[in-house]
Amino acid sequence: MRSLLSQPTDKEVKMKPHDRSKQIVNRILEHAGITVNGSRPYDIQIENSKTYARVIQFGSLGLGESYMDGWWHCKRLDQFFYQLLRNHADRILPANIPDLIYALLMRSTNMQSRRRAWIVGREHYDLGNELFEQMLDSNMQYSCGYWANAVDLEQAQVAKLRMICDKLGLKAGMTLLDIGCGWGGLAKYAAEHYGTKVTGITISKQQQILAQQRCQGLDVEILLQDYRDIRQQYDRVVSVGMFEHVGPKNHAEYFKVAARALKEDGIFLLHTIGSNITSNKVDGWVHKYIFPNGNLPSARQIAQAAEGHLLMEDWHNFGSDYDKTLMSWYANFCRAWPSLAADRKYDERFKRMFTYYLNCCAGAFRARDIQLWQVLFSLNGVEGGIKRYC
Incomplete structure (x- = not known):
């Protein structure tokens, strides 16, 4: 089975950025047993197609903010996150710039100083x-x-x-x-x-x-x-x-x-x-x-x-x-x-x-x-x- 984030095929390289983002997100969700617009309580319903690119670009921040903006919803968010984390789907998503910057700050700066x-x-x-x-x-x-x-x-x-x-x-x-x-x-x-x-x-x-x-x-x-x-x-x-x-x-x-x-x-x-x-x-x-x-x-x-x-x-x-x-x-x-x-x-x-x-x-x-x-x-x-x- 090909890795979820392995090098894209020639066909995938020719995809539009939106379609490529959608494909990656769908693969990650499938790995966790979650279906987009599915009927189970933990399946998510995508209301705005920009959600895919936002998640790929900003990772967990993008996922959370797009939910706050009403771009997607889920009947049972607790079950959705259980599925993601129990199947380690969170480890598949590539690191994004905001998270990397904060991790670097944690190493170099005292983020919990007195001030x-x-x-x-x-x-x-x-x-x-x-x-x-x-x-x-x-x-x-x-x-x-x-x-x-x-x-x-x-x-x-x-x-x-x-x-x-x-x-x-x-x-x-x-x-x-x-x-x-x-x-x-x-x-x-x-x-x-x-x-x-x-x-x-x-x-x-x-x-x-x-x-x-x-x-x-x-x-x-x-x-x-x-x-x-x-x-x-x-x-x-x-x-x-x-x-x-x-x-x-x-x-x-x-x-x-x-x-x-x-x-x-x-x-x-x-x-x-x-x-x-x-x-x-x-x-x-x-x-x-x-x-x-x-x-x-x-x-x-x-x-x-x-x-x-x-x-x-x-x-x-x-x-x-x-x-x-x-x-x-x-x-x-x-x-x-x-x-x-x-x-x-x-x-x-x-x-x-x-x-x-x-x-x-x-x-x-x-x-x-x-x-x-x-x-x-x-x-x-x-x-x-x-x-x-x-």
């Missing part, structure tokens, strides 16, 4: 508390739930919070630092159920405001602060869904800061999305529209960055649970859309953007293309080891 670290706060987490309040659970957890014994999003997120607190061995009177505290859900839960004194830091002003309101009356402090400015020590340190914004050039410093923040017998829990491979490659569409300057760490990057600073006690992967979490968020987003659209802050293009984001991520986790890890660390090793949660 740039605040960008994702402004552009994503400050989209509006009303959006996230309606999409998330009552604890406003914008990270993977734990579905082992849960039947809905609410139960899954409470189970995740309880699991984190139990893994850390939280007790009344302990101090806890939450790096990237979001809207304060974990801080509130730890203070209420474990009697812990919590300090949370975030780079989102909107998150800080709501977190302070939600934690009012509790022994909780929410600071607008970069993690590199942490100076105090705590009994326990936790970081949920924040390490993805740190960037490879700052991984070692991040672990240095976490170690410095721990008391001698302290424990640190890292909850992060992870990449199967070590790479500077990022999805061009996600970088532009969802998480600017983000980069998923690999297991090797985490281990290497932690070495010399912290001792790894436990590694837990429950990445498949993120699929259920994202699809629950998407269901909530769809139910909330009429009220969200009513104030005219969010338009139809935003709806398509967020629909694409939630479904492509769900498909990626379902295909096991990306992972979700909880890693426990200590400074010098816990005598007798740490009791496994699962």
